[in-house]
Amino acid sequence: MGQIIIRNLDDRIIETLKRRAEAAGRSMEAEAREALRRATRLTGEEKLALISEMHAITGPMLERCTDKREAWELIREDRDATNDPYR
Structure with missing residues (x-):
């Protein structure tokens, strides 16, 4: 599996990931992976x-x-x- 480093993230994005991760019962890293997975799903088109x-x-x-x-x-x-x- 590959790795990615994302620099210069807005603090609001980090806080949102933290809140979502806590609500889902997973780490912030796992939440970020899930967000990227959802964002890169192929559309029907x-x-x-x-x-x-x-x-x-x-x-x-x-x-x-x-x-x-x-x-x-x-x-x-x-x-x-x-x-x-x-x-």
């Missing part, structure tokens, strides 16, 4: 953009695939094509 990017990459590969059979069918065909059980 960001998730959709990532899905679009992945589809742009994988879509053409899937379209080029001409053999649409299930994997087990292909494995069975390969096994049946030889008498060597260890192939």
Whole structure:
């Protein structure tokens, strides 16, 4: 895990973190980690953009695939094509 040092924080921010940490029953550091985790969650729009990017990459590969059979069918065909059980 990485570490981060944040300098020059406003005293109000520190006090707010302390109060929230006490209310949640955790350390100020744990509260700061939770605040950063919440702040860096992907929005719905960001998730959709990532899905679009992945589809742009994988879509053409899937379209080029001409053999649409299930994997087990292909494995069975390969096994049946030889008498060597260890192939």
